[in-house]
Amino acid sequence: MKSQYMHPPTFNTMTSRDITSILRVLVAQQQLLLLSLLLLAVIPSVAGYSTLSDDFLKLVPSGDADYDIHNGRLLAPLLIPRVAGTSGQEAAQRHFVDYFAQELPEWKVEWYNSTSTTPVTGNRELPFANLVLKREPPWVREGQSNLLTLVAHYDSKITPDGFIGATDSAVPCAILMHVARTLDPYLTQMYEEMTALGEGGGSVEEDMGVQILLLDGEEAFLSWTSTDSLYGSRALAEEWENTPHPVMSGYRNPLGQISMFVLLDLLGSADPRVLSWFQTTHWAYQALAQIEERMRALGLLETNPKKPFLPDADKQQFGDSHYVQDDHVPFMARGVPILHVIPTPFPAVWHKIEDDGEHLDMPTVRDWARIVTAFALEWLDMMEVEPKSQEGSSSSR
Numbered sequence: 001m002k003s004q005y006m007h008p009p010t011f012n013t014m015t016s017r018d019i020t021s022i023l024r025v026l027v028a029q030q031q032l033l034l035l036s037l038l039l040l041a042v043i044p045s046v047a048g049y050s051t052l053s054d055d056f057l058k059l060v061p062s063g064d065a066d067y068d069i070h071n072g073r074l075l076a077p078l079l080i081p082r083v084a085g086t087s088g089q090e091a092a093q094r095h096f097v098d099y100f101a102q103e104l105p106e107w108k109v110e111w112y113n114s115t116s117t118t119p120v121t122g123n124r125e126l127p128f129a130n131l132v133l134k135r136e137p138p139w140v141r142e143g144q145s146n147l148l149t150l151v152a153h154y155d156s157k158i159t160p161d162g163f164i165g166a167t168d169s170a171v172p173c174a175i176l177m178h179v180a181r182t183l184d185p186y187l188t189q190m191y192e193e194m195t196a197l198g199e200g201g202g203s204v205e206e207d208m209g210v211q212i213l214l215l216d217g218e219e220a221f222l223s224w225t226s227t228d229s230l231y232g233s234r235a236l237a238e239e240w241e242n243t244p245h246p247v248m249s250g251y252r253n254p255l256g257q258i259s260m261f262v263l264l265d266l267l268g269s270a271d272p273r274v275l276s277w278f279q280t281t282h283w284a285y286q287a288l289a290q291i292e293e294r295m296r297a298l299g300l301l302e303t304n305p306k307k308p309f310l311p312d313a314d315k316q317q318f319g320d321s322h323y324v325q326d327d328h329v330p331f332m333a334r335g336v337p338i339l340h341v342i343p344t345p346f347p348a349v350w351h352k353i354e355d356d357g358e359h360l361d362m363p364t365v366r367d368w369a370r371i372v373t374a375f376a377l378e379w380l381d382m383m384e385v386e387p388k389s390q391e392g393s394s395s396s397r
């Protein structure tokens with residue numbers, strides 16, 4: 001199957017700006033023969049990003065029993081209140097750290113901590129701690145890699161008392177843990193093969209990695225304002241903006257390394273409708289929607305909704321500029337490209353005590369896990385290390 005959209009890191013050694021300026025010079029010199037020769041030379045190197053094959057899609061696991069709400073490895077430990085400054089916050093943090101330490105030791109773990117007062121907790125400075133889990137090619141220098149950035153918030157809302165926030169957003173966190181472990185062996189293989197081939201990086205395509213941001217303090221404590229909300233993401237975006245990489249790095253600062261900021265929120269209720277919010281990243285939305293469409297056609301998804309989860313692939317007009325306030329806002333304000341995977345209308349349980357494990361729709365949870373995992377595999381160009389077909393390869397984890 002042919003790719004219907006273009007991944008941004010497409011040119012091997014020249015950026016499109018390089019090429020544009022070269023073309024401009026050539027046109028000015030009227031060297032049209034040379035121009036066409038140059039185009040011929042450039043076009044073949046534009047390839048390199050390919051959609052996952054049907055066989056590869058069939059291998060994408062859902063995570064399955066790991067989302068069991070009572071004893072599932074990934075989700076159950078998160079189905080507790082997780083408010084900053086409480087033991088639930090610490091338990092969630094330990095869950096993430098232990099999991100990556102045990103299962104994904106190649107992933108670099110970084111904390112980005114801050115403190116803030118809130119309108120309901122008096123003069124006490126609450127601790128907010130963002131966790132960043134990153135896997136990059138082994139050869140990159142600081143500021144060289146471009147990073148698919150998968151994001152969810154792990155804090156829960158302080159009210160109503162006992163609120164768990166299963167869709168908001170324990171499930172997105174659990175899905176991202178699953179995505180990480182699914183990507184991991186493919187990343188290992190790809191980096192090893194590239195190293196063996198002497199492909200030491202230096203191009204956008206070769207220097208791809210992935211990071212997962214588990215953000216704290218998304219929820220407002222009293223009511224949503226620009227200062228009472230997004231405690232974690234505001235602190236992180238600001239810190240990254242003010243942490244320049246060394247001169248001559250590929251990217252100015254860690255914000256520049258974010259090839260796409262994919263934010264998952266409010267996932268886990270049945271019949272979600274996730275719209276395309278931003279014209280500049282609509283192509284990435286289309287890639288995600290195409291994965292859903294292909295997986296449905298192949299019978300790989302469990303749900304059977306009247307409308308797809310991602311119904312907006314053909315959207316043409318991006319006239320009205322409204323969007324949902326969420327953790328992407330401080331990053332978007334600094335020019336980071338955003339894909340916001342959030343259903344509207346919000347789930348019926350939104351910010352209610354019913355947003356708990358019992359009210360999740362598990363086939364929807366597993367289908368989101370499959371779709372997002374496949375998207376990440378495709379983004380990271382894992383057809384390069386597609387497993388060669390084995391007997392009985394239809395198992396799902």
Ligand SMILES: *[C@@H]1O[C@H](CO)[C@@H](O)[C@H](O)[C@H]1NC(C)=O
Nearest residue numbers: 090093111112113127128129
């Ligand atoms: C940041 O917070 C986490 C979680 O509380 C903690 O484990 C870590 O040590 C803190 N890091 C720093 C540098 O304070």
Ligand SMILES: [Zn+2]
Nearest residue numbers: 157168219351
């Ligand atoms: Zn919320």
